[in-house]
Amino acid sequence: ALQQTVFNAPQFPIVQNVNARIETNVDVIKSALIEQLYKPVRWTQSMQTLSVLGVEYVVECGAGNVLANLAKRLPNIKAAYPTDTKTRMDSALSALLLAEGKLT
Structure with a gap:
């Protein structure tokens, strides 16, 4: 179902929990959402990325x-x-x- 879902380009960078990287490409974001179903979530690293961004x-x-x-x-x-x-x-x-x- 996720593959058929239309994603709009994000209006701000997305930090992906599966790898703690910043992404704006909708295809990469969609793939990362699928990966989160079977890979560990890197919450601490994601929060560190947000910190570097000044969040x-x-x-x-x-x-x-x-x-x-x-x-x-x-x-x-x-x-x-x-x-x-x-x-x-x-x-x-x-x-x-x-x-x-x-x-x-």
């Missing part, structure tokens, strides 16, 4: 908040937000807009 905020998309809690422990991360409920999603959006000066 300060993390938004966890999906069920739970384990990764957001782990991300909060990293020295360069100012905040990490789970979005597993509508309330958390709304809170994350408000906090990020406020942090970027787009909400007062």
Whole structure:
């Protein structure tokens, strides 16, 4: 099913969890998503890549908040937000807009 799914070009670089590399090519991103099904996820290395890029905020998309809690422990991360409920999603959006000066 994933092979038939149409992907649009990303508007920002994607850090792939399967190899912790930055990618913008949709075919490579799609292949990496498939590889994540049977290869180890390199979460620590992916977070290090984000750190090198200067990322300060993390938004966890999906069920739970384990990764957001782990991300909060990293020295360069100012905040990490789970979005597993509508309330958390709304809170994350408000906090990020406020942090970027787009909400007062």
